[in-house]
Every structure is written in structure tokens, then in C-alpha cells.
Amino acid sequence: MTGPTAPDGPGGRPGPATPEAADGRRGRPRSAAADTAIVEAVLRLIEEGASIGDLSMEGIARAAGVGKATVYRRWPGKNALLLDVVRSLEDDLPPARGDSVRDDLVAMLEHLRRRGLAKRHSAVFRSVLTHVQAQPAVWREYHENVIRARREAMHAILRRGMARGEIRADREVDVLADLFVGPMLARALLDERTALPEGLAEQIVDTVLEGVRPRP
Amino acid sequence: MTGPTAPDGPGGRPGPATPEAADGRRGRPRSAAADTAIVEAVLRLIEEGASIGDLSMEGIARAAGVGKATVYRRWPGKNALLLDVVRSLEDDLPPARGDSVRDDLVAMLEHLRRRGLAKRHSAVFRSVLTHVQAQPAVWREYHENVIRARREAMHAILRRGMARGEIRADREVDVLADLFVGPMLARALLDERTALPEGLAEQIVDTVLEGVRPRP
Amino acid sequence: MTGPTAPDGPGGRPGPATPEAADGRRGRPRSAAADTAIVEAVLRLIEEGASIGDLSMEGIARAAGVGKATVYRRWPGKNALLLDVVRSLEDDLPPARGDSVRDDLVAMLEHLRRRGLAKRHSAVFRSVLTHVQAQPAVWREYHENVIRARREAMHAILRRGMARGEIRADREVDVLADLFVGPMLARALLDERTALPEGLAEQIVDTVLEGVRPRP
Amino acid sequence: MTGPTAPDGPGGRPGPATPEAADGRRGRPRSAAADTAIVEAVLRLIEEGASIGDLSMEGIARAAGVGKATVYRRWPGKNALLLDVVRSLEDDLPPARGDSVRDDLVAMLEHLRRRGLAKRHSAVFRSVLTHVQAQPAVWREYHENVIRARREAMHAILRRGMARGEIRADREVDVLADLFVGPMLARALLDERTALPEGLAEQIVDTVLEGVRPRP
DNA sequence: ACATAAACGAGACGGTACGTCCTGTCTTGAG
DNA sequence: CTCAAGACAGGACGTACCGTCTCGTTTATGT
Incomplete structure (x- = not known):
């Protein structure tokens, strides 16, 4: 699912409360670069041999060059993030x-x-x-x-x-x-x-x- | 594998370092009660709805009424323990x-x-x-x-x-x-x-x- | 110091960068309402039982109904703000x-x-x-x-x-x-x-x- | 208070529930070395110019070469720790x-x-x-x-x-x-x-x- | 009977990660 | 140029586990 390039998972999760669906859409918009940096970081870490148990939100954020809160703003936890990563791989x-x-x-x-x-x-x-x-x-x-x-x-x-x-x-x-x-x-x-x-x-x-x- | 009641996994795992293979086999022998208490604790916790990620060696030992070292003396880590638990279920x-x-x-x-x-x-x-x-x-x-x-x-x-x-x-x-x-x-x-x-x-x-x- | 009502601290702090000292004084002027809202918010929070350690710029801005940047535009940090609050109380x-x-x-x-x-x-x-x-x-x-x-x-x-x-x-x-x-x-x-x-x-x-x- | 050398504050905090007063006094005893390492670390950091606001439990533990939990096992928070530090200085x-x-x-x-x-x-x-x-x-x-x-x-x-x-x-x-x-x-x-x-x-x-x- | 030695429960140890919150900065669209 | 809103990287918070390490105690065995 999801187009191969457009990771719509992030931000889209909360459903109707999604910012882009909101009326006013105020405040600084979420960085698309952060979206991809995070997902890519997960893939990179796994390719480098990390097992799933080795992955930590802390380490992912670090590897993505991103604050932890930026990850948690998009996904409620590791499972949801990994799920989106899998989805991003689906053709x-x-x-x-x-x-x-x-x-x-x-x-x-x-x-x-x-x-x-x-x-x-x-x-x-x-x-x-x-x-x-x-x-x-x-x-x-x-x-x-x-x-x-x-x-x-x-x-x-x-x-x-x-x-x-x-x-x-x-x-x-x-x-x-x-x-x-x-x-x-x-x-x-x-x-x-x-x-x-x-x-x-x-x-x-x-x-x-x-x-x-x-x-x- | 393994008889339904006799968990032979424990103690046997470390191979050559196993006490019963040693020359003298001195000191207090391992408690068979602890073996079963640990495995049963894992099963109980899972039946009570714990996911695998929820399980912790700490919690398992606590639930088994056993010291953490007693668990680690038998299995090198959570994976090995869980593997033995699965094996104990095999007919x-x-x-x-x-x-x-x-x-x-x-x-x-x-x-x-x-x-x-x-x-x-x-x-x-x-x-x-x-x-x-x-x-x-x-x-x-x-x-x-x-x-x-x-x-x-x-x-x-x-x-x-x-x-x-x-x-x-x-x-x-x-x-x-x-x-x-x-x-x-x-x-x-x-x-x-x-x-x-x-x-x-x-x-x-x-x-x-x-x-x-x-x-x- | 300072008249009881006129908090002249804000705006005056940054010295040369102060807008009213500038040549043209262009753009939207600073809101005096924001000044007082911030100081009042601090006093209110403390009266409600917050210790100093409980105060945060984030919470102050929230309580004042003001953007964080609006606070930082006036004071360089929490200490400076608190200092001004104290000063506003001096007879x-x-x-x-x-x-x-x-x-x-x-x-x-x-x-x-x-x-x-x-x-x-x-x-x-x-x-x-x-x-x-x-x-x-x-x-x-x-x-x-x-x-x-x-x-x-x-x-x-x-x-x-x-x-x-x-x-x-x-x-x-x-x-x-x-x-x-x-x-x-x-x-x-x-x-x-x-x-x-x-x-x-x-x-x-x-x-x-x-x-x-x-x-x- | 407290004898000049014996920092009895740590561990003594919980009052009657203190381990050394307990009946059985089971488990590994607390390390006196950790007690002093922590207090000394606080003093050292302050002497090196840190303000109180600069101190963090994280940093104190790091400076003391001690796990964070070891600090929290003794004191419920930064205030209590600092209080004991002050007390350790009282003649x-x-x-x-x-x-x-x-x-x-x-x-x-x-x-x-x-x-x-x-x-x-x-x-x-x-x-x-x-x-x-x-x-x-x-x-x-x-x-x-x-x-x-x-x-x-x-x-x-x-x-x-x-x-x-x-x-x-x-x-x-x-x-x-x-x-x-x-x-x-x-x-x-x-x-x-x-x-x-x-x-x-x-x-x-x-x-x-x-x-x-x-x-x- | 008595020492030896390992296992026992308990829990402290130095660490790492958790998920939350705050800091001070930056970036939107609106005024 | 300011405003409210809120995202950003960073880092501390206090908690929970990790796997290891003492403790004092218990339980076998080999003398």
C-alpha cells in the first residue's frame, strides 16, 4: 500500500484529527524530511544487521538525526512505526x-x-x-x-x-x-x-x- | 520434544559446562521445583494476556517466586527460555x-x-x-x-x-x-x-x- | 521599581535591538496586552501553588494564551522574566x-x-x-x-x-x-x-x- | 547534622522502613561507596561552577559513575539529595x-x-x-x-x-x-x-x- | 559430625531505553 | 514586524529491565 514514494502513513494515523484535514491547519507543518529520515533509518539499521529487538526508538531517532518527540509525534510507539515501515515496502x-x-x-x-x-x-x-x-x-x-x-x-x-x-x-x-x-x-x-x-x-x-x- | 513433565532443557543447555557432567558434582543440586515454577510462570503470564514483549526476566522471576539468578543459571536469556517453553509444549x-x-x-x-x-x-x-x-x-x-x-x-x-x-x-x-x-x-x-x-x-x-x- | 502598572521591563531588555529605539519602527507593534498577560500568568500560577521549579516557559505561555516566541521576544529566559515579575511587585x-x-x-x-x-x-x-x-x-x-x-x-x-x-x-x-x-x-x-x-x-x-x- | 564522616542520610530517609532496621535485612546491601560518590559528585560539580539549575540527576549520576537508579534508590528527587548534601556540610x-x-x-x-x-x-x-x-x-x-x-x-x-x-x-x-x-x-x-x-x-x-x- | 561448595531468595549494581515534558529556535498563515 | 500555533533537535525526567554481583541462608555431599 501507499505509493512507493509518498509515505502517507505518518500524520495520517490519527484519522479525522489529522492536521491536513483540519480547518485551520495552523502552526508549523510537519517536516516531510523527518518522515522519510525516520523510515529510512529503520531500514538502514535493519539492513546493517540489527534484529527487531535491537531497535529502539532512542536509537532510531538518533540514527535519523531527529528528536525523539518527532518520532512519537507521528507514531504512538515502536510497533506502529514498524507497521508503517512494512507498509511502505508493500507493492x-x-x-x-x-x-x-x-x-x-x-x-x-x-x-x-x-x-x-x-x-x-x-x-x-x-x-x-x-x-x-x-x-x-x-x-x-x-x-x-x-x-x-x-x-x-x-x-x-x-x-x-x-x-x-x-x-x-x-x-x-x-x-x-x-x-x-x-x-x-x-x-x-x-x-x-x-x-x-x-x-x-x-x-x-x-x-x-x-x-x-x-x-x- | 521432552516429556510433558520433565523439562530437561534447563541445566542441559550449557553443554560441557553442565554440572552433572562434572567430576564431583558437589554442592547443593539445582531445584527441580524452580525449573517448573519458572516455565509455569511463563505460561501463566501469557495465558493472563501478556504479550511476549510484556514478558521480562524480572517479571518472570517474580511471578515464579524465584531469584533472577536462578533463571539465568538455567537459561542464558529470554529467548532461550521461551524456546524451551515452546519445546515443553510440543507433543x-x-x-x-x-x-x-x-x-x-x-x-x-x-x-x-x-x-x-x-x-x-x-x-x-x-x-x-x-x-x-x-x-x-x-x-x-x-x-x-x-x-x-x-x-x-x-x-x-x-x-x-x-x-x-x-x-x-x-x-x-x-x-x-x-x-x-x-x-x-x-x-x-x-x-x-x-x-x-x-x-x-x-x-x-x-x-x-x-x-x-x-x-x- | 517601575510603576505598579507599567511593566517597562519587557521590550526594554534587549537594549539596542529594541523596536521603539529603531529608526522607522515598522511592522505590527508589540501587544501591551501580551506583556501583562504573561506577567499576570506567572503570578496566577504561583498563587495557585506552583513552586518556581514547576514553572516552565511552555506553561507560562500556555497560561497566558500567548505563543512561546512572544515570551522569548520580550525576555531572554525564565530568570529574566521572573526578575521582572519581582520588580513589578516592588513598591x-x-x-x-x-x-x-x-x-x-x-x-x-x-x-x-x-x-x-x-x-x-x-x-x-x-x-x-x-x-x-x-x-x-x-x-x-x-x-x-x-x-x-x-x-x-x-x-x-x-x-x-x-x-x-x-x-x-x-x-x-x-x-x-x-x-x-x-x-x-x-x-x-x-x-x-x-x-x-x-x-x-x-x-x-x-x-x-x-x-x-x-x-x- | 550527621556525624562528620558517616552520611547516614541515604537509606535512612524512609524512616522506620529503613533496611538496616528491618528484621531480615535481605539482599545485597547498599554500597557505601555509592553514597559518598554521589554526594561528592554534587559538591564537585558545584565547585566546578555549576549552578543549581545546571545540576541534573542524570549528570550527577554520570559524574558519580553510578546508575541513575542508584541515586533514586536513596533519594526521591533532586531536592532531597541536595538537602542531604547541605546536611553533610553542617558542623x-x-x-x-x-x-x-x-x-x-x-x-x-x-x-x-x-x-x-x-x-x-x-x-x-x-x-x-x-x-x-x-x-x-x-x-x-x-x-x-x-x-x-x-x-x-x-x-x-x-x-x-x-x-x-x-x-x-x-x-x-x-x-x-x-x-x-x-x-x-x-x-x-x-x-x-x-x-x-x-x-x-x-x-x-x-x-x-x-x-x-x-x-x- | 563437619566442613565444603553450590544453589537459593533477595535485591543492589552500572547501564540502556522507555515515553513525557521542557528548552530555545524556526516556520507557517494571518493581521 | 508581530501574533498564535505548533514542529524542530536536544536533553532531563523518573521508571522498568537488563545481566551481573553480593548478601545471608539452605541443602546436599564427601569426609
């Missing part, structure tokens, strides 16, 4: 091109695979995500905003497939969705051997479509 | 009964499903696991001890299936394994709506075996 | 009426006593003064402007008394001055039991004049 | 020798004069005292413990003088006491020109005893 979902359900599924999984590969991701994403996951409230919000969108896109593809007779219709849609997403997730989380290999998306989609029993 | 894998590959797969996934259901698990396990995951070193060790065993059991089942012609042999075994384990993982981690429903194991196994394309 | 010294030295001394001490009694004083003055005293530079300036004037008035009275034979001339004037001022000061600073009682000025002056040895 | 009052009331009074004032002269005092004492004075609660306690003792010693001297006919009995004792103490205080607080000169105690006592009117 937009690929549009379902619709040539065939199989191709749409492959495109979706390829999107997931690539995201798990990007330099910043493999380090940042894995650790941030698992960290955020342990924080119910934060995780819920992330869930609402990011995972839900992905799930719904997946469901749309599958329902279209059912309507066109390409996908069996005697299973619940969300179970089917997990059948495709799950293997990629398992590989990303449980297997540390290698990066997610090219061709994995096709392999998963095709095998799940055709089934694991030997074909005659 | 032994079900033996592959071998009637059919399909049944063995269902048994394996049912084992996973149940583990994710137990009261202590759904609260403890999810959060501890995701926390531990963010700690590369700790995760690696957990991986070696627990996940690896599970993966190998899975692989054994699948290879037997291939040999018996029940599983297609033109795919890598570990990709196939993720095809079964992944959907359960996805449901457990990404879906907070409900507990894992009964029958989910069968549903996943059968659908993956038969494939998602409509059957004629 | 003019009573003119030496000259009927007798004894009466002039009583009038002087009565002036001190009353100043230490006024509602605003007993709260404000004591704390502000002792605070200011701990700031050498500020204290020095206060000393030059306020205490010195008082001391010189005192010395004038005493010298006149010596000339007229009412005061012994074999002591240094400033030691004699402290003999009268000191007791009132000691009572005000070291004794918290009661307000300074009526008649105290007379009692001190007469006893010091006559001496503490029993009279025959 | 015991000189015993009233009783040869004559005049000599006892001189000894008492000489004690005050000297205390205001000691290197550490003139810097530390003046500023700490005036600072502490602005904190009603702290001042009250200091008053109870230190000033009260001094006042009572003074009263004892004066009452003995009245009984022996050396002091006029038609004035309240506490007014008389201020007649002697006040001038020394005024000189110390209001006059920054010079240190308190030798012979000042005698000069004050004799002049107050004899009175300021010319003697025949």
Missing part, C-alpha cells in the same frame, strides 16, 4: 489480467515470492512481520489493511475460476485460497536454506490445480 | 501408521491442527513462535530440533507414497510437503477469525491430493 | 520624613514587613527571590537595581542620625544597617510559623537602638 | 561554654560566619540553601532538623542570660534571637562584596548588646 497487488485463472494465480504468488526476495524484504520483512504478529492490536490493523486486500483479490480470482468452470466449486473459497498461499508462506517462513527460487509460483499453482495423485 | 509426532498415505497425511495435519488449538497453544504458541522466529540464532536451533523432525516425518510419508504409487513422483518432495503443511500454517497464522475447525485436516489433504480443477 | 521606598531617625527606621522596616505580607508577596516573593538568588548573574542585576537602592536609603537615614547624634558613630554604617534589616529578614526567611506581626518593626528598631542589656 | 554546633552570655553568643555567630566561609560552603551552601528554600516541603524538613536545633541553642543561651540578668527580659526570646542571627544572615545573603570578615561576630554581638544609641 501494489498486480491486477488480475484475466487471461486464465491459472495465470492470475501464478501472478499473485509470483508477487508474494518477489516481495519475499527483495533485499530489504528478506531482512526487514520477515523479522518485522513476525514481530508485529506478536502484537495483537498492531497485527489486527495490518491484517485489516494489507492481508485482507490480498485475500480478497485471491478470492475474486478463485470465484471467477469457479464461474468459468476452471476451479472446483465444492470447496470453500478461503480454504482453496490457503491452498495456494500457504505453501509459499511455509517455504518463506520455515525454510531458511535458500531464497525462494524462480519458478516456484508456477510449480505450486500447477501442482495444486492438478493434484498430487499421479496422473494417468 | 511427540504421531507414528505413521501406514494404512494409507492419505491417512498418514491426515494424522500429521491433525496433529498440527490440534497443537494450534490447545488452550495454551493458541495463546502461547502463536506469539512465542513468531517472537522466536525473529531471533535468527534461536530460531535456527528450534528449527533444527523441532521443525526438522516434523519435516522429515513428512518426507518419509511422501516418499513411501511415491514408492507405492499414491503420490506423483515428478515433484520435489519438499515442495509437496509444503503443499500440505502450508495451508494449515496459513490458516493458523493469517486467519484470526476462528479456531481451526474440525475436519480441516481431511479437507486439506483430500483437496491437495485430488487437485483443485473440477473432476469429471 | 517605591517611603520617603524619609525626617521627624526623627527612629521614625524613619521604623517606616523603612515597616515597608519591608508589609512587602513580605502582601498576598502575592508571601507566596511569590519568597520563592522567586530565593530562586533568583541562585542565579548569580540575575541576582547581581536585581541587587544593583533594588537592594542597592534600599541599602542607600538606609545608609542615608543612619548617617543623618549620626550627624544629629542619635546614632553612635563608632560603627561602620553598613554593619549598623544590617542590624536593623537583618532581624526582619531572618524572621521572614527562617520562620514560617506566622506572618510578620504588626508592631514588629517598632520592636526591632527600639530594641536595637536601646540594646539588649537590661536598662537600669 | 555540629559549638557547645555553650557558659563563661558569659556574651561569649556564647559570639561563639554561635562565629560558627555561622565560618560555615559561610568554608570553600565548599560559600559556593555550595548559598546556592543550595536558597534553592532548597524555594521547595516548601524540603525546606520544612531542613528547618525541623537544622534550623530548629540552632534556634533552640540560641534560645537556651538567651534564657540563661535573662536568668543571670545579662539580657533584658522584657522582649520575646525569638525576637531577640533574630537580632543576633539576622545581621549575619543579611550580610551573607545580601552582600556579595566580600567574604564575612573576621571580627564580625564580636562586632554584631557587642553592638546589639549595647545598643545603637550613643553611649554617654
Whole structure:
């Protein structure tokens, strides 16, 4: 989510009370430079090998050359900040091109695979995500905003497939969705051997479509 | 791993420096009561709603009625302790009964499903696991001890299936394994709506075996 | 010093940078309302029980309904502001009426006593003064402007008394001055039991004049 | 107060709950070295020119080579710490020798004069005292413990003088006491020109005893 | 029985980070 | 050029934990 360049997370958090939405918009406006300096500092620190536990608001502010209050003015705590950092890494979902359900599924999984590969991701994403996951409230919000969108896109593809007779219709849609997403997730989380290999998306989609029993 | 009652992790961790491996083993022996008090305190705190980030060695020792040094004498840090707590919750894998590959797969996934259901698990396990995951070193060790065993059991089942012609042999075994384990993982981690429903194991196994394309 | 209503401190402090001294005196003039709002806010806060340490430029500006910059435009810091507040409380010294030295001394001490009694004083003055005293530079300036004037008035009275034979001339004037001022000061600073009682000025002056040895 | 070497203030603050008075006296005992390191650090910083406002608990702990918590374990805040520092500088009052009331009074004032002269005092004492004075609660306690003792010693001297006919009995004792103490205080607080000169105690006592009117 | 030695609870130690507040400066749009 | 508003970098506040280190006490064992 969020355009790749425009970090709208900061400042946007408080919802209706957001300064730019306010009537008068008085006082010195928030520095966009500080926004990016903070997010970049987090990414830099993680790339330099810091684990999530090593990160501190104190250290982030220091690394960003920013006062602590400037960080807290934008995010209520470390979790919310990290959540926004993750969001800033999210790409937009690929549009379902619709040539065939199989191709749409492959495109979706390829999107997931690539995201798990990007330099910043493999380090940042894995650790941030698992960290955020342990924080119910934060995780819920992330869930609402990011995972839900992905799930719904997946469901749309599958329902279209059912309507066109390409996908069996005697299973619940969300179970089917997990059948495709799950293997990629398992590989990303449980297997540390290698990066997610090219061709994995096709392999998963095709095998799940055709089934694991030997074909005659 | 580890018997349900006997937490052998403690004391055993430091390896060669372990007292019982020493020549004389003099002095007061470690209190087994302290071992269990500590682990139980962690579980209790989590059940009472504490997130992993809320846990502190200080608080754990306090809740266990134990001196801080007594905790540190057994585990080098919070991660190692939590890892042992997770391990204490692991049940032994079900033996592959071998009637059919399909049944063995269902048994394996049912084992996973149940583990994710137990009261202590759904609260403890999810959060501890995701926390531990963010700690590369700790995760690696957990991986070696627990996940690896599970993966190998899975692989054994699948290879037997291939040999018996029940599983297609033109795919890598570990990709196939993720095809079964992944959907359960996805449901457990990404879906907070409900507990894992009964029958989910069968549903996943059968659908993956038969494939998602409509059957004629 | 300063008329009771006209706080000329503000604006006058920065010296050459003062606007009214400038050639053209362009732009929006300073708000006299802001001047008084600030000083009044300080007094109000102290009367409401705030200790000096509790006061902050931030809080003062807030209480005065004024921007922080408006305060800093007038005073370089908290000390300077507090000093001006104290000054705004100073009454003019009573003119030496000259009927007798004894009466002039009583009038002087009565002036001190009353100043230490006024509602605003007993709260404000004591704390502000002792605070200011701990700031050498500020204290020095206060000393030059306020205490010195008082001391010189005192010395004038005493010298006149010596000339007229009412005061012994074999002591240094400033030691004699402290003999009268000191007791009132000691009572005000070291004794918290009661307000300074009526008649105290007379009692001190007469006893010091006559001496503490029993009279025959 | 407090013995000259043994800073019993720290730890002793909480009154009856003091650890050394407790039944079991468990846990690691407090480090006496830390006690002195902290107090010495305050004195050192002040001697190096720091004003009271410049002192911070953070800086004091740093200068003492001590954790902040170690300071807060002993004193609840800066005021209480400074109060103890002042107390650590108090000498015991000189015993009233009783040869004559005049000599006892001189000894008492000489004690005050000297205390205001000691290197550490003139810097530390003046500023700490005036600072502490602005904190009603702290001042009250200091008053109870230190000033009260001094006042009572003074009263004892004066009452003995009245009984022996050396002091006029038609004035309240506490007014008389201020007649002697006040001038020394005024000189110390209001006059920054010079240190308190030798012979000042005698000069004050004799002049107050004899009175300021010319003697025949 | 008695010393030895390690573990025990308690809690102090020097540190680091927390999230809040204040300082003195700067930057808006409005007057 | 001032005003109210409020963001800025910096830093102190008092609290909580970190992992280590004493304390005095308890509990085994090896003599």
C-alpha cells in the first residue's frame, strides 16, 4: 500500500484529527524530511544487521538525526512505526489480467515470492512481520489493511475460476485460497536454506490445480 | 520434544559446562521445583494476556517466586527460555501408521491442527513462535530440533507414497510437503477469525491430493 | 521599581535591538496586552501553588494564551522574566520624613514587613527571590537595581542620625544597617510559623537602638 | 547534622522502613561507596561552577559513575539529595561554654560566619540553601532538623542570660534571637562584596548588646 | 559430625531505553 | 514586524529491565 514514494502513513494515523484535514491547519507543518529520515533509518539499521529487538526508538531517532518527540509525534510507539515501515515496502497487488485463472494465480504468488526476495524484504520483512504478529492490536490493523486486500483479490480470482468452470466449486473459497498461499508462506517462513527460487509460483499453482495423485 | 513433565532443557543447555557432567558434582543440586515454577510462570503470564514483549526476566522471576539468578543459571536469556517453553509444549509426532498415505497425511495435519488449538497453544504458541522466529540464532536451533523432525516425518510419508504409487513422483518432495503443511500454517497464522475447525485436516489433504480443477 | 502598572521591563531588555529605539519602527507593534498577560500568568500560577521549579516557559505561555516566541521576544529566559515579575511587585521606598531617625527606621522596616505580607508577596516573593538568588548573574542585576537602592536609603537615614547624634558613630554604617534589616529578614526567611506581626518593626528598631542589656 | 564522616542520610530517609532496621535485612546491601560518590559528585560539580539549575540527576549520576537508579534508590528527587548534601556540610554546633552570655553568643555567630566561609560552603551552601528554600516541603524538613536545633541553642543561651540578668527580659526570646542571627544572615545573603570578615561576630554581638544609641 | 561448595531468595549494581515534558529556535498563515 | 500555533533537535525526567554481583541462608555431599 501507499505509493512507493509518498509515505502517507505518518500524520495520517490519527484519522479525522489529522492536521491536513483540519480547518485551520495552523502552526508549523510537519517536516516531510523527518518522515522519510525516520523510515529510512529503520531500514538502514535493519539492513546493517540489527534484529527487531535491537531497535529502539532512542536509537532510531538518533540514527535519523531527529528528536525523539518527532518520532512519537507521528507514531504512538515502536510497533506502529514498524507497521508503517512494512507498509511502505508493500507493492501494489498486480491486477488480475484475466487471461486464465491459472495465470492470475501464478501472478499473485509470483508477487508474494518477489516481495519475499527483495533485499530489504528478506531482512526487514520477515523479522518485522513476525514481530508485529506478536502484537495483537498492531497485527489486527495490518491484517485489516494489507492481508485482507490480498485475500480478497485471491478470492475474486478463485470465484471467477469457479464461474468459468476452471476451479472446483465444492470447496470453500478461503480454504482453496490457503491452498495456494500457504505453501509459499511455509517455504518463506520455515525454510531458511535458500531464497525462494524462480519458478516456484508456477510449480505450486500447477501442482495444486492438478493434484498430487499421479496422473494417468 | 521432552516429556510433558520433565523439562530437561534447563541445566542441559550449557553443554560441557553442565554440572552433572562434572567430576564431583558437589554442592547443593539445582531445584527441580524452580525449573517448573519458572516455565509455569511463563505460561501463566501469557495465558493472563501478556504479550511476549510484556514478558521480562524480572517479571518472570517474580511471578515464579524465584531469584533472577536462578533463571539465568538455567537459561542464558529470554529467548532461550521461551524456546524451551515452546519445546515443553510440543507433543511427540504421531507414528505413521501406514494404512494409507492419505491417512498418514491426515494424522500429521491433525496433529498440527490440534497443537494450534490447545488452550495454551493458541495463546502461547502463536506469539512465542513468531517472537522466536525473529531471533535468527534461536530460531535456527528450534528449527533444527523441532521443525526438522516434523519435516522429515513428512518426507518419509511422501516418499513411501511415491514408492507405492499414491503420490506423483515428478515433484520435489519438499515442495509437496509444503503443499500440505502450508495451508494449515496459513490458516493458523493469517486467519484470526476462528479456531481451526474440525475436519480441516481431511479437507486439506483430500483437496491437495485430488487437485483443485473440477473432476469429471 | 517601575510603576505598579507599567511593566517597562519587557521590550526594554534587549537594549539596542529594541523596536521603539529603531529608526522607522515598522511592522505590527508589540501587544501591551501580551506583556501583562504573561506577567499576570506567572503570578496566577504561583498563587495557585506552583513552586518556581514547576514553572516552565511552555506553561507560562500556555497560561497566558500567548505563543512561546512572544515570551522569548520580550525576555531572554525564565530568570529574566521572573526578575521582572519581582520588580513589578516592588513598591517605591517611603520617603524619609525626617521627624526623627527612629521614625524613619521604623517606616523603612515597616515597608519591608508589609512587602513580605502582601498576598502575592508571601507566596511569590519568597520563592522567586530565593530562586533568583541562585542565579548569580540575575541576582547581581536585581541587587544593583533594588537592594542597592534600599541599602542607600538606609545608609542615608543612619548617617543623618549620626550627624544629629542619635546614632553612635563608632560603627561602620553598613554593619549598623544590617542590624536593623537583618532581624526582619531572618524572621521572614527562617520562620514560617506566622506572618510578620504588626508592631514588629517598632520592636526591632527600639530594641536595637536601646540594646539588649537590661536598662537600669 | 550527621556525624562528620558517616552520611547516614541515604537509606535512612524512609524512616522506620529503613533496611538496616528491618528484621531480615535481605539482599545485597547498599554500597557505601555509592553514597559518598554521589554526594561528592554534587559538591564537585558545584565547585566546578555549576549552578543549581545546571545540576541534573542524570549528570550527577554520570559524574558519580553510578546508575541513575542508584541515586533514586536513596533519594526521591533532586531536592532531597541536595538537602542531604547541605546536611553533610553542617558542623555540629559549638557547645555553650557558659563563661558569659556574651561569649556564647559570639561563639554561635562565629560558627555561622565560618560555615559561610568554608570553600565548599560559600559556593555550595548559598546556592543550595536558597534553592532548597524555594521547595516548601524540603525546606520544612531542613528547618525541623537544622534550623530548629540552632534556634533552640540560641534560645537556651538567651534564657540563661535573662536568668543571670545579662539580657533584658522584657522582649520575646525569638525576637531577640533574630537580632543576633539576622545581621549575619543579611550580610551573607545580601552582600556579595566580600567574604564575612573576621571580627564580625564580636562586632554584631557587642553592638546589639549595647545598643545603637550613643553611649554617654 | 563437619566442613565444603553450590544453589537459593533477595535485591543492589552500572547501564540502556522507555515515553513525557521542557528548552530555545524556526516556520507557517494571518493581521 | 508581530501574533498564535505548533514542529524542530536536544536533553532531563523518573521508571522498568537488563545481566551481573553480593548478601545471608539452605541443602546436599564427601569426609
